[in-house]
Amino acid sequence: MKGKTLSSLRYKQILVLLFGAFLSFAVYLIVGSLGDYMVSKKHMDEDSVQYRLNSYQNSFENYVKKNKISVKNVRAISRWVKNHKYVYLTIYNGDEILYESGYWNDSYSSYETATTIVESCNQKERDIVFSDGTYSVSIIDSSQIKWLDVVLYCSWIMFFIVFFIIIILYNRRIIHRIVLLSKEVSLIEQGNLEQPIFHKGNDEISLLAKNADNMRNSIITRYKSEKDAWEANSELITSMSHDIRTPLTSLIGYLEILDSKDYHSEEQLEKYIKNCKEKSIQLKDLSDKLFQYFLVFGKDTILMNMETFDARILLQQLLSEHVFNLNSLGFEVQTEFMNEPCTILIDIQYLKRLFDNLFSNVRKYAGHGTPVVVKGARDGDNLIISITNEIRTDLVFQESTNIGLKTCGKIAEQMDGSFEILTTESLFTACATFPIKPAGKETQS
Numbered sequence: 334m335k336g337k338t339l340s341s342l343r344y345k346q347i348l349v350l351l352f353g354a355f356l357s358f359a360v361y362l363i364v365g366s367l368g369d370y371m372v373s374k375k376h377m378d379e380d381s382v383q384y385r386l387n388s389y390q391n392s393f394e395n396y397v398k399k400n401k402i403s404v405k406n407v408r409a410i411s412r413w414v415k416n417h418k419y420v421y422l423t424i425y426n427g428d429e430i431l432y433e434s435g436y437w438n439d440s441y442s443s444y445e446t447a448t449t450i451v452e453s454c455n456q457k458e459r460d461i462v463f464s465d466g467t468y469s470v471s472i473i474d475s476s477q478i479k480w481l482d483v484v485l486y487c488s489w490i491m492f493f494i495v496f497f498i499i500i501i502l503y504n505r506r507i508i509h510r511i512v513l514l515s516k517e518v519s520l521i522e523q524g525n526l527e528q529p530i531f532h533k534g535n536d537e538i539s540l541l542a543k544n545a546d547n548m549r550n551s552i553i554t555r556y557k558s559e560k561d562a563w564e565a566n567s568e569l570i571t572s573m574s575h576d577i578r579t580p581l582t583s584l585i586g587y588l589e590i591l592d593s594k595d596y597h598s599e600e601q602l603e604k605y606i607k608n609c610k611e612k613s614i615q616l617k618d619l620s621d622k623l624f625q626y627f628l629v630f631g632k633d634t635i636l637m638n639m640e641t642f643d644a645r646i647l648l649q650q651l652l653s654e655h656v657f658n659l660n661s662l663g664f665e666v667q668t669e670f671m672n673e674p675c676t677i678l679i680d681i682q683y684l685k686r687l688f689d690n691l692f693s694n695v696r697k698y699a700g701h702g703t704p705v706v707v708k709g710a711r712d713g714d715n716l717i718i719s720i721t722n723e724i725r726t727d728l729v730f731q732e733s734t735n736i737g738l739k740t741c742g743k744i745a746e747q748m749d750g751s752f753e754i755l756t757t758e759s760l761f762t763a764c765a766t767f768p769i770k771p772a773g774k775e776t777q778s
Contacts, residue, residue: 342507342536353499361492368484376477386457389420389472394461403465404431421473431468436475510538518545526553577619584612637680637747641770644677644716645670648709651685655692656707662696665704671711676770683744690737691720691763698761700725711769719764724756741765 375381393413396402402409404424414422414435421435458471513531520528526549532542587609596602648670656666695705699722706721738754741763745752750767 342538345536346503349499349503353496356499357492357496360495361488364491365484365488368487369481372477372480372484376480382474383457385474385476386472389417389474390457390459390461390470392417393422393470393472394459397461397463401464404463404468405465407432410434419474419476419479421475423471423473424468425471426468435473436478507538514538514542514545517542521545521549521552526556577616580612580615580619584609584616587612637683639678639680639748641676641678642681644675644709644711644767644769645673647677647681648718651688652707652709655688659692659695659705663701664695664699665701667704667706669706669708669710671709673711675711675716677716677767678770679748679767683748687741687744687765690741691765694737694763695720695722698725699723700727703760714769714771716767716769717764718767719762721760721762724759724761726759738763 396413400409404410410422410424410432411434414420417435419436422433423430424432456471456473458469460467461470517528517530521530528549530542530546530549532539532546587605590596591602591605591609596605652668656668659666699705701723703723705723706719708717708719708721710717738752742752745765745767748767750765752763752765755762755764
């Protein structure tokens with residue numbers, strides 16, 4: 334479970350983000366170090382520094398001479414300082430500072446005097462003649478800060494470029510897997526069930542691909558089952574046709590004998606009539622089995638003629654005959670029917686078939702040790718009909734396909750009801766439930 338959790342896309346994405354941040358930061362440090370080295374090598378070497386300081390001193394001296402500036406003309410001096418962004422200018426007479434202004438780096442904040450700054454930084458000192466006297470002028474050059482800022486910006490740009498490249502490559506790989514899965518599923522949708530779906534790993538996409546491949550295998554299995562079922566249906570139809578043809582041919586022969594009165598005694602007449610009856614019953618059983626089979630495995634919807642009936646009266650009419658037949662066969666039957674009227678919407682012919690199947694099941698497989706309990710009761714908005722009987726223990730009686738019970742389920746379902754089987758070690762209960770129609774609503778039929 335832990336391995337699966339760590340392999341999920343969520344945690345993979347977190348790992349990719351951490352890796353991307355680590356690699357991007359490494360690139361940031363490399364670009365920053367290389368940039369600092371280039372600034373130190375090209376911009377901060379002694380010749381370059383002295384050249385810039387001389388240029389600043391010459392520029393300021395020419396500016397003073399040309400404009401005949403007095404040392405007290407602060408505005409004019411400040412104008413030159415503003416035009417030279419990364420220069421710090423100090424004018425002093427001996428130890429007395431007469432003027433200082435310009436770019437101030439935070440790293441200078443610990444210095445207390447101009448003398449200390451002059452001693453510690455790249456500076457150039459020169460005596461310059463002003464209109465009111467000669468004074469010492471010190472210029473500090475901080476232009477390297479401009480290039481260090483450029484290096485910093487380039488480092489951050491490379492950081493984000495590398496970071497986004499890693500994220501894009503990872504997302505591209507994820508999208509490629511999703512597109513591949515989509516193409517494989519599309520092939521299956523077009524009917525190519527032999528196309529396997531590639532799945533590797535145990536993240537969410539791999540799990541989705543694995544489930545899709547399992548679905549493909551399930552479709553193949555179901556298709557094969559349906560094909561086998563269709564072949565079985567064909568065999569059943571062929572077999573049933575043969576089974577029906579045999580008694581039908583015999584029945585026609587006996588009827589022709591009776592029609593032509595080609596018999597010699599009353600005993601022979603009774604024999605032919607008895608044979609006709611047996612063949613007719615055999616044909617009825619075969620047709621019922623065929624009907625039940627196609628009812629369950631045929632088309633989903635059964636065409637029904639739904640009508641409104643009083644459930645109390647209807648149950649007494651339909652179930653009394655079956656109860657009488659069970660009594661005549663030696664079964665003890667207990668009935669419990671509701672007293673209050675209620676209305677249900679059903680197809681009477683299909684409901685009769687449902688009861689025929691249920692009581693046929695009782696006659697074949699019920700034991701005589703305990704009574705057969707037939708109930709019809711209202712439970713809220715539903716009518717519940719149940720038949721409970723003892724399970725025979727002397728022999729194993731079980732339908733090969735339970736086609737009769739499946740038919741009951743299909744009929745109940747088509748009438749908006751339900752059907753369920755409940756079994757214990759000794760008792761078998763079949764329960765059919767139908768919705769009760771609200772009072773006041775009539776159905777036209």
